[in-house]
Amino acid sequence: MGEVKRNLRRTSKPRTQNRGFTLIELLIVTFIISLLLFTGGYAYSLFTNKWQEEIGQFDQVKRFSVGLERLRMATENISPLVIFKDNKQPAFFFIGDKESLLAITHNGLFNFNFPEAFRLTVLTKPSGKKQLLYQALSLEGFAILTESQSIDFERQQVLIDDVDDISFSYYGWSSFFDKKGRTADNLIGELAWSTRFSGLDRVLMPEKIELTITNENQKLNLITELDSSVEEHLRTYFDQEAN
Template sequence: MVNKTKRQSGFTLIELMIASSLLMLVLYSGYYAYSIYSDNWKKQVNHYWKKSQAGMHLISISRVFEGISPYVIRNADDQLSLYFIGNSSSTSFITQAGIYSQEKSIVEFALVEKGDDKLLVYREKSLKNTVFKSINEPIVWEHEVVLLDNISTLQFSYFGWLSFRDYQQFVNSTRELETRDNSKKISWYNQHILDENRIFPINVKVNVDFKDSTSEQLVFFIFDASSYLVKAINEDI
């Protein structure tokens, strides 16, 4: 009687090790590719979100400027003036379209340096149940929020009459309106001083350059509220 030995079939240990190594290589390659895709996706989403948020904040800035309201106070020389103060890095005025309140509010946009970053900060204080009579009164802000960050440079500039005196001379001129030449008395400038200007600028321009090489320019038209000041001056006499 002859015994027949059955040959066992299967994988050797070396074959299993090679197969496992190949599988691990495939899994690692897939994980690495997914990580790159995921990182790029996160960067794109983050970039899109920041741009969307900046866009919404730019719209908010426009609404605040569009809501500028004439508000007569006394300046440092005790003269009646329309409240509007500005320089190249900040501006402050009264608006009826604040970010936090729809009541008349005093607001300020200011460029603030924080470490290596530059931020556009918005501050607001409601004037509801509050009388704001003089520039010498301290302002206690109720709200503060960062509207824009990652700023390289930001500059406010103003277009209008260089002084209330120039405006009065123009208005009181005996010449016909068609022959008046105000080209030398209105211009762009970088500082709107309450004691000197006393009325609103005609335009406010904001130039913003971001660190990612993008830029924005906003130009706001401000309605002529000089009649409010003239009326207040006449009533104060």
């Protein structure tokens, strides 16, 4: 009998019951999941914003580099085109000042097989930032002969955009006649930098062109060297006058 009672006591112990989440536990789990989702979403937002910002900066640097390369191509291939002034005297097709440049490039940016008459112009945007505009007219089937000839540019492209400042300067002789007449005993004229250079007035081309780009207190100076003996292109004209 005693053995039976002991067995009954062992089998009568209360069993552990399976129960679900309480409301408090459910709220805690829900809060943790929400916190994880919020943290993940916020991190993803930061990542995508940073990625878009870096992509934007990359695109901006790429456009700037491509614009500089196209600008280099145009200026390094500047050609000394001889035209006639209104007084019938020969001169060179080149006019440059601090914020513009008018010249001929041997290999056009829009038509690589033919020269282009081009004009570079510094423009100020409503934001106060500067941009450099390239305008061109292909010389395929078109010739520039005189000073007063009209030039209607057909195509254009912004090469440099959203910078603080852009300016040109030119290095060359004061005039063709000063350069030809300069000797050790007759030191007339000089090579110097200036913010204006006219091939019509000086009857010469500059020997160097400097482009200065300023942005966020940083300066980039690009110097292009041109042919320093372009006066040889005028020999035929002045020899004819001498005869």
